[in-house]
Amino acid sequence: DMMAAAHAAFPAVGDEASALRAALPPRWPGYHLVILAGGRVSLHLHYGDAGDILPTLDIYADCWFLDGFAPARNPSLWTPGLLSQIGRLTADGGSFASFTAAGDVRRGLQDAGFDVHKAAGFGRKRDMIRGSMRRSAAAAEGSKKQDASHPSHTHRFNPPGRVAIIGAGIAGASVAAGLARRGAEPLLIDSASVPASAASGNRAALQSPRLSVDHNAMSRLSASCLSFAARAADAAGATIAAGVLALDAPDRMAARHAIFRQQSWPDSLLRDAAAMQPAPPGMDGEAAGIFFEYGRAIQPAVLVGMLAGPAEFVGDFAVTSIARTAEGLTLGAADGRHLTVDAVVLSGGASVGPLLQQIDAGMPVEVTRGQVSHVPATPLSAALDMGVSFGGYLTPPVGGLHELGATFSRDLNAEIDDAAAHAHNVNLLPAGLLPNLDAGSAENLGLRTSYRASLADRRPAMGRVKDDIWMLGGLGARGFTLAPLLGDVLAAAILGRPTPLARDQMAGIHAARYLPE
Known part of the structure; x- marks a missing residue:
């Protein structure tokens, strides 16, 4: 509402402002990518304290607009350390402009490597400052060496x-x-x-984060990935259902979820499923677990x-x-x-x-074979309106069939046994889901086999x-x-x-x- 009120002063760009507000991601800490104007604009949002975020980045900015209220009202955004980081992240010849003309800010930017000049301000602002990055010969040579292995200066690459x-x-x-x-x-x-x-050819899939008990960098990256992936699925019309319920099953997941509940994640990322009463449609009993609001059940082929x-x-x-x-x-x-x-x-x-x-x-690279079962929806299970994970996973029905999975087999030479794979998938189902499904047998269910690849540390490459x-x-x-x-x-x-x-x-x-x- 505050952003809409500010944008109302600029009716000439009302459509663009509305598109920006509609595209904004959830306010989870960390990085979020927003694509605007039909792909012509990439907005890179970092939610958090600038003093914590800028030291973690390795980019080269061509220009900066520095606006964080007057230094007297927001001193933490104008510290020498933060201004030094701005200098570090500025490309050769990069520039800045700011409505703030305070002496401490001018001197801090000069110390960071900028030539700083006063200029006429706008409206009630009598003065503003602007300038460009000056580089010593040693700094310029160091920058060239860095570019050779990490080409972030687009004008040199x-x-x-x-x-x-x-x-x-x-x-x-x-x-x-x-x-x-x-x-x-x-x-x-x-x-x-x-x-x-291949592995992307299943009828349905879930999008949910892989969080860690120690709240590490990969956990935060997984949340950033979910933020973008869910919005991409929605934009593509690939979303079957919004939200993924991660049940406290098996027991090892219950222990992990207990830790996640104590971490400082916003409710829009995860919240205790105990608040979801009565149980979600298509489920019996209590939904003990955590709920990912931005989780998605999607149609892979559409995305x-x-x-x-x-x-x-x-x-x-x-x-x-x-x-x-x-x-x-x-x-x-x-x-x-x-x-x-x-x-x-x-x-x-x-x-x-x-x-x-x-x-x-x-x-x-470790390759595993996975098989998913396609289970006919029943009048009860057809009401399921979210993805559910429980060591395995179950999607809402697509074309009258739920996707239930999945097996993990490291023995790629073993004969494919559809009946055993289906039995494995059914056995993963928790008690609150099994009675509502017509799991039946593997016959005529059209199990699908595909192969996944992972690395030794279970992180992407x-x-x-x-x-x-x-x-x-x-x-x-x-x-x-x-x-x-x-x-x-x-x-x-x-x-x-x-x-x-x-x-x-x-x-x-x-x-x-x-x-x-």
Whole structure:
């Protein structure tokens, strides 16, 4: 309401202001990405104390607008330490402007490396200040060295134009969307004839965060990913139901949930499900657990289709080789075809491991086989209006069928046994759900088998693995939560744009952690 009242003073941009307010993410601490104006504007929001946030970033800003009320009213936003961080994060030749002309601020910005000048103010402001970054020869040389390995200065980096993305599931589609909206030419390549044919091809999926008991960087990143993924699913029309109920089952989850309830998460991220009385439709008894308001049950094909839409799709192209040639990187297919591009992204889930080996960048990729059951909805279960997780998961019905999953098998050579897999999935169901389902037998239920890839530390791997070869993989069973944001962040890195995740988050997921120094 306060923002709407402020925007009312500028009716000429009323439509843009309304779109901004509608797109704002939940106010969870940390990073949130908001895409506006049909993809032409990226708003990077960090909710929290600027003095805590800026030291964690490694970006280069071309200009700053510094406005945080007068220093006397908000002194913590004008400290020498914070102004020093602004200087650290400013690109060569970068500029600033501020309505604040206080002497302490001028001197702090000068100490941070800016040439500072007074200028005429606006309205009741008699004076303002503005200036640009000056660099010493040593600082400029250090900046150039940093750019060589971490190209964040767009004016010094020649980004690739044509980028092949190997794997047309949720990871590849997310990278493609990020590249396309920044003006690159993504090619989605897959061994299948259509996108979302492998692990991203299930009828339904859940989006929910993977929080940690120690509230660590990966936990905070997971929340940021959920914020973006849920909004992406809603925008694509992929959402079946809003909200995911994580039951206190099995017992190990109950212990974790007890810790999560004590953490400082806003209610809009998670709240105790005990407040959900009576039990949600389609469930019997108490709903003991935690509820993720921004969790989603989604249709994967719809979300992947929206993200992949701007990219050229090359199907039935099973990549077996990647070779550097005078023209760029040449991909060889099993049928003898070749395709040459400027850069390559490996995002094919279970197929990433062999390609990493092929380019001498092997990682401990673990592939597991998973099977989901498709269970007919009953009059009782059809009322389920949220996703439910309990060690396994259950979605609201799509086309009259719930998705119930899933198995995890590390023995890829074992014979696929649909009956045993279905029995496993049914046995995961807690007592409050089982009576309302017609779980039946595996016969005629159309179990679906796919393969997931994860890494030894159970964290994603994102980043450059060789010159002009990048990857997004190891997403495990949370691809639809993690990939939309991480794919966009990777696209920004490939094109030399800002990647405003916190330093510990970037380090925790960077592919370089598995590569020789």
